[in-house]
Amino acid sequence: MKDNIVLIGMPGAGKSTIGVILAKVLGKDFIDADLVIQKEEGRLLSRIIEEEGPEGFLRIEERINKGLNPKQAVIATGGSVVYGREAMEHLREIGVVVYLKLSCEAVLGRLRDIRGRGVVLREGQTLEGLYEERSELYEKYTxxxxxxxxxxxxxTLEKTLQAVNLLVE
Structure with a gap:
């Protein structure tokens, strides 16, 4: 049985919020992968993207996520983690991957400062385009x-708890 729960989904989907509560309710540790990246790199996500570019950030994100090996944890990943095939294969091996799915309209309603949050957008890419691109990847790995x-x-927490309990029973 996999003893970790890995949350994936778009920025604003509530991965960190749900993750903290889920960890508390299940008696697990909580790991926010974005905070691990910031700590290991010594700079904010937005600064990493600014200095390394989107591709450089994605390489750092993949390296750090494929190096995570907790026991009994809930891991909230960054929204762009799904671009890293090796990281996602690793996370699927060590945990149950749960996709917190939110419509594009709901994501737009929740996000205020997309650049300040450290969201990886390529030049000229819209949030709608990003949503479409990532949705396919979230479905692939969940x-x-x-x-x-x-x-x-x-x-959302209750629905997640019920689904996870059914999966691990």
């Missing part, structure tokens, strides 16, 4: 999908 549209944090 073990289970939680559709969060119209749900509160509590409802």
């Amino acid at each position: 073990h289970l999908t939680i559709d969060e549209d119209g749900l509160t944090v509590e409802e």
Whole structure:
């Protein structure tokens, strides 16, 4: 049985928020992969993207995510983790990957400062284009999908707990 839960999804989907509560309820550690990247690199995500460019950031993100080996943890990944095939294969091996799925409209409604959050956007790319591109990858790597549209944090948490418990039983 896999003893980690790995949350993937678009920025604003609530991976960190749900992850912290999920870890608390399940008695697991919580790891925010973006914070691990910032700590290891000694700079903010937005600064890494600015200095290394999107491709440089993605290489750093993949290296750090494929090096994660916790036991009994909930891992909230960055939204762009799905671009790293090796990292995603590793995360699927060490945990149950849960896609917190939110419609593009809902993501747009939740995000204010997309650049300040350290979101990887290529030159000229819109959030809608990014959503379309990543959705396919999230579906490819997930073990289970939680559709969060119209749900509160509590409802998303409950739905996630039920799905994870069914999967690991």
